[in-house]
Amino acid sequence: MLVGHQKIIDYLTRSVFKNQIAHSYLFYGPKNIGKTSVAQYFAQTLLCSSFQKDGDKLIPCQKCEDCQKIAKNIHPDFLYLKGEEMSSLGIDDMRRVKAFFNLRPVKGKYKIALISEAEKLTEAAINSGLKLLEETAEGGVIILTSSNINRFPPTFFSRLQMLRFYPPSKTEIISWLKKQYPSYYPMAEELLFFSNLKPGLISSFLENKTMLSSFKNNLKEAIQFLISSDFEESISFFNDQSKLGDKLDSLLWAVHILILNKFNPEKTFKSFIGNLNLTDFSSQKLFSKTSKIFASKFYLERNVNPNLISNDLLF
DSSP, rough: OOOHHHHHHHHHHHHHHOOOSSEEEEEETTSSSSSHHHHHHHHHHHHOOOOOTTTTTTOOSSSSHHHHHHHTTTOEEEEEEEEEOSSOOOOOHHHHHHHHOOOOEEEEEESEEESSSSSGBBBHHHHHHHHHHHOOOOTTEEEEEEEEEGOOOHHHHHTEEEEOOOOOHHHHHHHHHHOOGGGGGGGGGHHHHHHOOHHHHHHHHHHHHOOOOOOOOHHHHHHHHHHHOHHHHHHHTTTTTHHHHHHHHHHHHHHHHHEEEEHOOGGGGGHHHHHOOOTTOOOOHHHHHHHHHHHHHHHTTTTTHHHHHHHHOOO
């Protein structure tokens, strides 16, 4: 799934054509905007057995056995550690990457390791990763994706080529939606609104029928927390500390919705807002909460105790 990011894709495919490939990359930017998809496409470009030349770029066919195996994560020269499926990425995961690079390529001349949500690397894993980045053999390529680069020490960045990703444009997403999910095209405005222009989230909504409904419920709870004066009700919002990061993301999106509804109501999704009781909404209270939410995200990214963070938001 490639939506947008054409300049980055052109840069990467051109680097393959010119044989100017870095040993390690860090793709960073918000979640669910396509960083991992571009990383997989880059891996296909490096390993494709039937690539096409397009000027000064090499384009993977995405149909050959190598491209198909990368798409299914079963290619012998492509290792994909899915950070989104793990609570953390530890030293054993880095040993697995090291063992992978100790073997010669089975096909072609490259071996590629992709680690998504690399912000989940533990301190020990980061230290091991620093050494690995220095010792990667010829033909070895490491790609990290992250939505929170504050987790890494400055020495980490000097060993990586960093590429910053931004959300695709509304036009790009609508075009992709019309092509990829034509039967859901009538829902485009609703999907764009609740995904905040994140195609990965749109795919999740459409592939998991209950996810959009659950997402809306979480947003309603977040809005209720922001406007409620009921202390007991507010405490219940933070019952599960393991999901504090997701709660903070919901709160920020809820702030966005409330601000839109108050100052630019034609931009909000009417059927959703119409079901909410906003009589207790106070702009002053909202702006105060907003600054605390941003501070909370800052502290959470730096491993401050989640209980302290949530307690601060309650007062």
